[in-house]
Amino acid sequence: MKSDYRRIGDFIRKVSLRNTKLDVTNLMGINIDKFFMPSVANTVGTDMSKYKIVKKGQFACNRMHVGRDKRLPVALLKEDDIIVSPAYDVFEITDQDVLNPDYLMMWFSREEFDRNAWFYTDADVRGGLKWEDFCNLQLRAPSIVKQNEIVKEYNVLESRIKLNDGFIEKLEETAHAIYKQWFVSHENSDDEKRVKLDNYIETNPKLSLKKNTVTTYVELNDLTTTTMRITGSIKREFTGGGSKFQNYDTLLARITPSLENGKTAFVDILEEGEIAAGSTEFIVMRAKKNISPYWVYCLARDENFRSYAISSMVGSSGRQRVNEKYLGEYIVSKIKSEKMNEFHNTVEPIFGMVKLKSMENGKLSMLKNILLSKLV
CATH class of the missing domain: 3.90.220.20 (DNA methylase specificity domains)
Structure with missing residues (x-):
């Protein structure tokens, strides 16, 4: 009233x-x-x-x-x-x-x-x-009694979301622990068994998206500093420029301080075959043939890789960006295909569970927004 x-x-x-x-x-x-x-x-x-x-x-x-x-x-x-x-x-x-x-x-x-x-x-x-x-x-x-009822209902949704967030964090920690155990803790020091990263990934791969096509658009603000989730997106016409990506790509913030803060995401929110568009302020990292996209995401979160990326930043103070080509020069241990496949199969259920919990949080957030809209 x-x-x-x-x-x-x-x-x-x-x-x-x-x-x-x-x-x-x-x-x-x-x-x-x-x-x-x-x-x-x-x-x-x-x-x-x-x-x-x-x-x-x-x-x-x-x-x-x-x-x-x-x-x-x-x-x-x-x-x-x-x-x-x-x-x-x-x-x-x-x-x-x-x-x-x-x-x-x-x-x-x-x-x-x-x-x-x-x-x-x-x-x-x-x-x-x-x-x-x-x-x-x-x-x-409204009356304090009515306010308290609304807050109680809202807090139930908030608590469920926080519970899922905690579960997602634990799942990610497990995936990164497996990655480190398999690929970081026992790195081979033999130079003959080490290769450049561009043998395993592409950065900003070319994708065709016609101008004025309505598609999913992701901003840098939609990436988080602690998890793989993309927390928001909108549908809008593609105007040209920016980044283009698909499911199973990894998005890495390229600008300071977002890179230092850890903004990185694994793309799993798109329709099958959909090409999405996004900010110019992140780099798209895509697994090459026979390389696990989950390995690429875990690498992007790895402290050693991030330190290397930060060291490549160029530009004026406060607006520095990662040198994309420099990322391909990063040295990693050569990985046997059997080991890559085993890692992929081991962590795939973890990534799948993160997606399910993220989708559940998305629905809970919609309910929160509906509740907020009813305050008027």
Whole structure:
């Protein structure tokens, strides 16, 4: 009902507790997916006493780049105290008997909220959002009983997704452990039994995709830093340029800091025979004949390979990219076809289970979005 709508500012107040005693050391930032994450800022020589403390149950947000990112990075802290940049806003709910913090975070997670926030950004190139405009954004606040019911339903879905995420991580750890045991721990030092990587893979292989063809499109943001999953994609017309790939290819971020952070994915979300398009900011790695595509993905996650890739980066500071041709010069042990086949058959069920759990999470996320859409 319209009478349920009120200003967000009617429910919150700013908090500005500085880290004057330097007793909080966990510095965090906020990503556009609205989660706290370890900060990558260089704090050498920085006066950390000016940083703001966020306590459990409080929110922090970064209003500076809403116009550019079309999202408001805002997060609710559910763990021990952290510190954030002095440029962030920290706020809390004035009366939790009237507004549930988890319900407010659900409201912030809605796409419609981000669209409204973007609409109110200023004309600055980065598109900042004024605090007054943030406070004037509308919030539907039904009774606290109704809020608690909605939060409970949402948390059931969240818990299931987290459970699957944990299972996926364990599956990936198992696959990488097998890879390391078979191909890293016992590498042969005999130069005659070592070959260049381009004997085993192609990078950015040529694929034909007609302009204006509607196909799956994957952004760099759809790759994660810890798992093989592609977390999102859209259907759109192919406009030319960018990367093209198929199922069983591996996508490797080529730009800093995404490569250093570990953004890599295994493609298994496409229809049979579909050619997808994607960002120019990742390299497509494809297994050659008789080479396991699972081996290629595990190699892309291997610390030694990633260090080699990082060492090949060229370009100006902050916009460095991997030299694609240099990757083919990477030296690996020559692998007998029998061993490659055995590895493929051993890890194939693991990759299959990751796909199943990822599909389940996709359906659960759809249910979450449906629930969020019903908040209005």
